Amino acid sequence: MIRTAHTKTVAILLVLCLAAPTLAGCAGSGPEYDDEGNLIIPDKIQTIMERALDNVKSGGSGLNGKFANWHESMIASGLEHNYPTYGEKFDLIEEMRIRARARNAYLLYDYDAEDDAYLISLCASEADEPVPFNSKREASPAIREAFAGRGTVEMFAWEYAKNDPVWSAFMPVYNGDAEIVAVLGIDRIATTVRNFPEWNRDSRRWNGLTEPGLRGADRSTEQDAGGEASAADE
Numbered sequence: 001m002i003r004t005a006h007t008k009t010v011a012i013l014l015v016l017c018l019a020a021p022t023l024a025g026c027a028g029s030g031p032e033y034d035d036e037g038n039l040i041i042p043d044k045i046q047t048i049m050e051r052a053l054d055n056v057k058s059g060g061s062g063l064n065g066k067f068a069n070w071h072e073s074m075i076a077s078g079l080e081h082n083y084p085t086y087g088e089k090f091d092l093i094e095e096m097r098i099r100a101r102a103r104n105a106y107l108l109y110d111y112d113a114e115d116d117a118y119l120i121s122l123c124a125s126e127a128d129e130p131v132p133f134n135s136k137r138e139a140s141p142a143i144r145e146a147f148a149g150r151g152t153v154e155m156f157a158w159e160y161a162k163n164d165p166v167w168s169a170f171m172p173v174y175n176g177d178a179e180i181v182a183v184l185g186i187d188r189i190a191t192t193v194r195n196f197p198e199w200n201r202d203s204r205r206w207n208g209l210t211e212p213g214l215r216g217a218d219r220s221t222e223q224d225a226g227g228e229a230s231a232a233d234e
Contacts, residue, residue: 029198031207039209044192045199049214052169052188053153055100057216060151060171060184067092068175071182075109075121080133094124101189103160106131107173108183111139111147118143118183126160142212146170146183151216155209156201157193165193165200171216 032040041049063071067089074083097105106123116139123131142152153169160166166187173182197203 029205029207031209042196042199045196048157048167048188048190048192049153049169052100052167052186052190053151053214053216055102055188056153056169056171056184056186057151059096059100059105059186060173062096063173063182063184065174065176068173068181071107071109071121071173072175080121090122090124093122096184097124097186100186102186103127103164103166103189104131104185104187106185108137108143108147108170108185109181111144111183116144118147121182141210142168143170143183143185145212145215146172146185147180149180152212153214155212156206157190157199158187159200159202160187163194165190165202167193 034040070085070089074080074086074089077083080086093105093107097103104123104125104127106125107121108118109121111118117136118139120131120135120137121133123133123135125131139147140154142154145152149172151169151171154167157165157167167190168185168187171184172180173184175181193200197205198207199209200206
């Protein structure tokens, strides 16, 4: 009986999709490519991605060195919010979030390749209930690349709240020994995506793209990890 009912349901859905192709929800639109096989990204979407990447690159470079060393020590201490100057460092991330026009700004750390997951710290958010310290999340391709040393931006927006799309970007953060100890993430407001539902992961018309399409400079072109970082070091 379950199999029969399921078959009838699928048949009905197929008829609806064929009869009313303009209704959203039957299937995603799929990505579009030019004659040479290059992905076509609308100019307005390209601009959103570039701005998100620029914001996170600017913020991430300011966290290299002393701030990254502090973050390492804070994590190792286990004191979390009670660690010395935690409030000051959190305020820096909150200021970064505001400058970037982002709903969230946060540090990711302790990436585990076996579990393909990471932990979150210092999450500055507009939410009434921000992400708890040490919250564990599954990594995306863009986050994996950031932990490997490349600034990246997601290939999709997602909805921070209903009809409130944001676009996420990530940048590695280096300690004084040029080691990646965290990744800065921002979820930048992307209102324009309302007009491009195929680029919204939470839309039924999402094109399904996940691999990051824009990459920031790798470690060889970033500032010296042990150098001074004006905002983070004050």
